[in-house]
Amino acid sequence: MEKAAAEDPRFAPLRRHTKALSVALGYRDVLTRRHSERVHGLSAALGERYLLSKKQLGILEIAASFHDIGKIGIPDHILDKPSYLDEDERRTMNQHAAIGEQIIAATDLEGSLEAARVIRHHHEHFDGRGYPDKLAGEQIPICARIISITDSYDAMAVTRSYHKARTHREIMLILDRETGTKHDPELMHIFCAFIESSIYIAANI
Numbered sequence: 001m002e003k004a005a006a007e008d009p010r011f012a013p014l015r016r017h018t019k020a021l022s023v024a025l026g027y028r029d030v031l032t033r034r035h036s037e038r039v040h041g042l043s044a045a046l047g048e049r050y051l052l053s054k055k056q057l058g059i060l061e062i063a064a065s066f067h068d069i070g071k072i073g074i075p076d077h078i079l080d081k082p083s084y085l086d087e088d089e090r091r092t093m094n095q096h097a098a099i100g101e102q103i104i105a106a107t108d109l110e111g112s113l114e115a116a117r118v119i120r121h122h123h124e125h126f127d128g129r130g131y132p133d134k135l136a137g138e139q140i141p142i143c144a145r146i147i148s149i150t151d152s153y154d155a156m157a158v159t160r161s162y163h164k165a166r167t168h169r170e171i172m173l174i175l176d177r178e179t180g181t182k183h184d185p186e187l188m189h190i191f192c193a194f195i196e197s198s199i200y201i202a203a204n205i
């Protein structure tokens with residue numbers, strides 16, 4: 001069983017008020033909701049092993065659960081497109097990071113601005129080639145660097161309209177190639193050390 005993230009009581013109101021958002025996300029896009037739950041579990045496990053503070057774990061927990069909440073604002077024909085997105089569609093899809101930031105910031109509760117900032121940056125790349133702000137290395141919030149790894153892992157582990165599920169070994173080969181460009185090498189090292197014994201390991205080994 002995965003160890004649960006320590007719960008910081010300061011963020012209890014934010015956790016409570018965002019529950020309705022989880023339900024809304026489940027109705028809009030049930031696959032994204034289930035993916036968000038697994039990214040939450042994997043992120044908490046990685047954050048604990050990185051020895052994040054209780055406060056940072058609280059922020060990570062909220063941000064991981066809602067990293068893709070901005071997809072609520074993306075049109076169905078792009079969200080559900082069964083093939084690769086063209087340049088315009090990709091630009092629209094990429095807006096989900098900034099839309100998610102706005103949604104969580106709007107709750108105006110303790111921790112919401114920090115969690116919103118993490119959500120904005122969850123698609124930044126370690127080498128500065130991600131979006132929306134092309135941040136690099138430690139400019140990217142640590143919680144966003146964690147979600148980048150866990151989000152990538154889980155997205156590849158399941159079948160979606162535009163790709164088939166990959167095996168654990170295939171995913172790890174891809175993540176290994178992306179280490180240092182997309183992903184933080186130190187975090188990847190920790191991720192590799194526990195994923196094989198995690199309950200969130202890809203169904204196909």
Ligand SMILES: [Fe+2]
Pocket residue numbers: 067068096122123
């Ligand atoms: Fe995302």
